[in-house]
Amino acid sequence: VGLGQQREGPPLGKETQPVSDLTTPIPSPRMASESGHAVAPDRWAKAYASRAHGVTKSEILALFAVANQPEVVSFAGGLPFVAALPLDVVGDAVAGLLANQGVSALQYGASQGDLGLRERILDVMTLQRVVAHPDDIVVTSGSQHALELVTRTFVDPGDVVATEAPTYVGALGAFRSYQADVVQIPLDGEGLIPAAFEETVLRVNRAGRRVKLLYTIPNHQNPTGITLSVRRRPQIMQIAQRFGILVLEDDPYGLLGFDEDPLPALHHIDPDGVVYLGTFSKIFAPGLRVGWAVAPRVVREKLVLASETSILTPTSFGQLTVSAYLDTYDWMHQVRLFRQLYRERSVAMLEALADLLPTMRWTIPRGGFFVWAHLPHGLDAQTMLPRAVQAGVAYVPGSAFYADGGGHDNEALRLSYSLPTPDRIRQGICRLAGVVAMELQR
């Protein structure tokens, strides 16, 4: 960075400058931007860090503003149906919390997270056989935050991170923001393909580099809805262990399988080789922003210090509210209600797709929020999206889930069934069918 940005300005003010000068802002050589509508050039354009240069407003986000209008059936966002929560129970829990522990709920807390909550998190993970000590847990501001802390702790610019192809948009964003090189590994109906994982690792090694992290969503994956089969789990872990690759296991949907108890987590197979990410966003409420990481000891210490730098401490108010809810309510009963509700919605979507869009292909989720679908051959989900929104239905084009833009998979799109009612789902798929029919005629 040179001196090119310096420019001439008024001379340094005298110490005798009158106070009244303060009421007149220094005239800026360019328009100030308070209005939010200024189109002045960016005074700070040359000052950004290299990691921030590529960061610009996305067209998809702009479109989502339209997609959020109530008349549009949105299959775009992966939002949980929080209206099914017992709001009166939550209200009572918070009232009790403020009456009995109000000062703790409103004060700063421990940067690692509240100990009582960390103990309760152990219970939540029992079904998935994640065995840990409260000391191993770092509470974060949702699991996106945990994902970012792990990335910050491990990823230097140019480091290689492996993920499923396709994978969660927010993970790609975190890896990109730390300038990682992302390699994506195909999955099939049983999830990540072990042979493809090993092949990718060897290919990277032949290029004189190594895969540092494997990021995987083993249960009801975002965006495909696919679950890693029980027989592949140890195979994936063995490859990771053989090549010294840390596994980042992101598990927001693990408890939301429709029909059966969850499979044991990858963390269960090799606790010292995995950072496990959990969250209350899908089994309780995302508005509280309470997630967590389970990590090997030294890693966990680094995550706590990174979290301090990032947000000082997670929210006491949110954490103690989660604890109060877990203590005063049969939260597993609520999880079973959510499972039932999302199963009904997935069935509504799958039946509507079969009835109205038989020329499309799609995955059949056994839990979670998502169907991964493909348009009839030759159509492009991204270019079709504005017309779909016009017709009153929104989705996320598959390209968003690929680090390279997914040019080979233009027909893919993600459909989320978690928020709309079954009737709205049928209406939305009907609109989608109309758009596809029009598109085929173009």
Added chain:
Amino acid sequence: VGLGQQREGPPLGKETQPVSDLTTPIPSPRMASESGHAVAPDRWAKAYASRAHGVTKSEILALFAVANQPEVVSFAGGLPFVAALPLDVVGDAVAGLLANQGVSALQYGASQGDLGLRERILDVMTLQRVVAHPDDIVVTSGSQHALELVTRTFVDPGDVVATEAPTYVGALGAFRSYQADVVQIPLDGEGLIPAAFEETVLRVNRAGRRVKLLYTIPNHQNPTGITLSVRRRPQIMQIAQRFGILVLEDDPYGLLGFDEDPLPALHHIDPDGVVYLGTFSKIFAPGLRVGWAVAPRVVREKLVLASETSILTPTSFGQLTVSAYLDTYDWMHQVRLFRQLYRERSVAMLEALADLLPTMRWTIPRGGFFVWAHLPHGLDAQTMLPRAVQAGVAYVPGSAFYADGGGHDNEALRLSYSLPTPDRIRQGICRLAGVVAMELQR
């Protein structure tokens, strides 16, 4: 990064591997760490990003665990006295929120923050003459988070950031974590010295580099309690503008002056040259984690996208609770109560220091939480700290507030009077006087 971390392991499992294998974790070559007490070497030691290498558990933090015991009078943490809040009012506000807007409070929200809250934040900033549009505001998870987002957006490794000497520990942590070079500029009783600022900028320029950011806490500075005088404010901004330096104005204590209305913010002088950071942590409650940044348009867009990568969205629950509190309560009345309460505590501390430690020197704050004091000549605040904690009083040694460890200012310490009652403050200073007397005899 080479291949040195690869190691031999079991061969890739066959597809026919039985399910029962899952119940037996792969034996790790090293001890698993769930217990939190393992002393095994760190399996991931070679995998950390370069920014994470220097990040280790601090001795000060370990000591704070001791200092938090109730029998210790802690002048260490800068904690607001939230027990003075109207807990019943907050409880009613949250109950009303969950009854009327429960779904919004528990759902994901906009990544920039709730629009209603952003409008209310404009009112909060009126007294400080920060003029902005709701679009200019980014709501963050406390203002530490805003500080980290600005750092991430602007700081490449080796970039130069200027701060006051001494300055806020958390800012130094954020700059360090992005591998900035921090230069610190002396302040006097009127705050940051303009001539010293200009001299520092020129010295950095002569070395072929430039100062990218000035981080400053103009009001009741942490850790010194000093406020930047009204005549120096435009001088500082003129130097920043002349050299193209973005000013990061951190203002947690601006409304907490004891005797008078706040001075106009630096943002008021040059809105396009400043990112202003505000927070509800000191005027309401830190447990909610709601802070904000006001930034020029393009910068703000980058901050929003960085925030998405970092935490997806700020807490709806916390934000709407803040809005409900601001709507249903005379929050400025509460701010005036806090001013009065902190003034009394500062007076208790200053009087006790004058009575019991006349050989020390200290600043006289006119607001905020802190007194910056110096031990009698020859004593060392850091080496004395364990003995002070032993005697039942804690503080933060001044070295923590210097990027270079503050070896030239060993006698300095920060005393926070915000949390203990006046009686406890007198007791704590009395204990401190005992420790100092012992120390002088060593």
